[in-house]
Amino acid sequence: MEVTKSKMLRRLACIAIVGLIAEGRAADVAAQDIVSTYRGEAERLTQAALGDSAAYKRLTELVDRFGHRFSGSESLERALDWILAEMRADGLANVRGEPVMVPRWVRGEESIELRSPRALKLPMLGLGGSVGTPAAGITADVLVVSSYDELSARAAEARGRIVLFNAPFTTYGETVRYRTGGAVAAARAGAVASLVRSVGPYSMRTPHTGGMSYEEGVARIPHAAITSEDADMLHRMQRRAERVTVTLRMSARMLPDSESRNVMAEVVGRERPDEVVVLGGHIDSWDVGQGAMDDGGGSVAAWEAVRLIKALGLQPRRTIRVVLWTNEENGLRGGNAYRDAHRSELSRHVLAIESDAGVFAPLGFGFTGSDEAFAIVQQVGRLLEPFGAGAITRGGGGADIGPIMQEGVPGMGLNVDGTRYFWYHHTDADTIDKLNPREMALCTAAMAIMAYVVADLPQALPRAPVAGR
């Protein structure tokens, strides 16, 4: 990794030099201003982040003590209590939890057994929001299809059956459609339940859970994920003209909404405390694994970024606020509640930064906002080049900051080496060991530098005119 990183660094340095020549003197001078003004603070933040494994240790303690943190669970709320106490111990300002009502889906007991052509228990995970089956389960023949198109072509065969969508993983965007919409499509064709091949590029017989949805006026049928290995096997059995029969049992159900919280803390700005740079991740997770990568890591890295700024005695012109949003995974209630509770101050939100792609080796940030703001954050990116995180690209944000970005707040997502992200996403294998202390420290440094510099710049990031307003 070190070799790759230093290569990347040299490449980025070359791009930077070419850029200086191409963009002319004005940009050069502005860039020099930001780089020379903030180089010292950037180096101090980087050294502090890399000086120990505090971020990784804090995340480890969080996930070991509380495990996964599903919306509506006791473990989430106890984790939030602990985080609030720790934030106060860190000496951060305005530490608080803002109430959010969240949906409460309970998985219960669940199983899938292959009955024909031979008996076998299949690893599985029900999909979040799914209804359950009758207590005796649903026993039916399986129709395996590779796509919605194939289901349309074979709709007559789907009636009374369990439809399995076995779409090979290409991109997440292309294949997650079967997880989110498969139950509706299968029910429309008369299926009694639906299954999907887990959405991920690699499997060690690993089922992936995730969200799904129903549609008004379409029967609500149970919907679950099996492993890619088993989806392929059932497909092969069907191709051999073997009768494939399974029994699906799920006691999943939806309970009344319960109260959770967005937790937050601040370093208050020295000149314009009412102007805010907000950064964070989502503290809730699915009810599997430890939710270490998705998104304990992003939450703790953002929190640690703010703690480091405070610990180094840095006080920028504007306020920096870390927010750990609740219920990103199965409702986005946290992101929406933040928008609603802070609507009056959104015009003074200078930038929102989210980390929800795993705290793997950071590459840079994706930015959504005005061209003028983009030029400025690109210059801030030069301060991240020493550790390979200087690539500031167009387009980016995050689910939790989506609602305030729609209100005109410039948004930014931390980009990382995502090679293995979807190996672990929403699985029992999303555990602390999949992350690396140094990479997590670099993510912390990248967020700390970006948040600090943007919060301290003499001028607020210029906003784009909001369309239609």
Place this chain on the structure above:
Amino acid sequence: MEVTKSKMLRRLACIAIVGLIAEGRAADVAAQDIVSTYRGEAERLTQAALGDSAAYKRLTELVDRFGHRFSGSESLERALDWILAEMRADGLANVRGEPVMVPRWVRGEESIELRSPRALKLPMLGLGGSVGTPAAGITADVLVVSSYDELSARAAEARGRIVLFNAPFTTYGETVRYRTGGAVAAARAGAVASLVRSVGPYSMRTPHTGGMSYEEGVARIPHAAITSEDADMLHRMQRRAERVTVTLRMSARMLPDSESRNVMAEVVGRERPDEVVVLGGHIDSWDVGQGAMDDGGGSVAAWEAVRLIKALGLQPRRTIRVVLWTNEENGLRGGNAYRDAHRSELSRHVLAIESDAGVFAPLGFGFTGSDEAFAIVQQVGRLLEPFGAGAITRGGGGADIGPIMQEGVPGMGLNVDGTRYFWYHHTDADTIDKLNPREMALCTAAMAIMAYVVADLPQALPRAPVAGR
């Protein structure tokens, strides 16, 4: 992979040229003899193996139809019936199953639940041969140690506890000792049960089963594997001075021995039918996954090698016999029974070849036998260089052929790219998709060429004098 292979090929070609210069003319001439005599057959066998994915398809059908094939299970015996019928359909000679009594360990129901510091079900696999627990399970505090040395140093703390051996994976040889011998060491220290960190370099929360043993005069305590993720977590909890308590439940038990078979088939030699080259793998597996890699792949590749020789109308001077040994995993009864049933013909066993390292990209063979024989099989290896499998090295064999190697039969093991072997070894993730049709075809070609040429050489491989005889 193609780039790597062609590089490897060029490297091997260079080594071969340097070798020719260094070894002088005599070896050169002998090598030229073997290479020029058999190049045509080698190319035909390679093209036939690569011409379709017959080996991979046959293995896929085997593992889909019968699943894993544990000693004493109905699925193993049904798989053997099917294999015998297929071998007859292939037109192979002397197709037969030779009876072998095998041990019958039954896993039953099993679970581990963390009770303190928080409640959590841990993925686990009982280890083969372990006794069970009382029906209510064993609830006890856990002592985590990194090594036998640490257990010795902390023996006083082990009494009445469950000892967890959390030795980080280095090599299989170094770390499998805790799986095989952990129960004895823990019981000696007064522990009521023992756990091991699963033996493997990579985990997606993946427990690995495998064999273990007891010792006369030492209490037999239950012994199971948990995942590396959870072993590390329990270790961290102990380091934080948290009380770690688990409930272990296992209904594992040993039943009376039952009958299984070594299955075999032949291409009968045209000149010396009583001289035999034997090749094969073990057809039994652990009771998890599909046993596709370990060792359905080696079994089917060896079988396919012999089928190809037959299908191409090749009939070597000596007999080639494929043997699929039973009960390698938890008893080695098949390998021992073969030695006993064929003792009278072992002096005419020219070579024994085993594939039990996964049918990944083949690199060559490891050989155990006389220096003269080694020089000859190295020359045969040159016929494997076109596809990167020409590295014939000193030392090698296999568990199943071990008993006949001890009787003086020269032995050989297929060497492959083992990068991921221990990711899947003895897990639910040992499924057909972990193998690759082309790589399996190359393993088939390597075994077919080696077996055919050695069976056809004018002179039998010269044996080393057997020590002490």
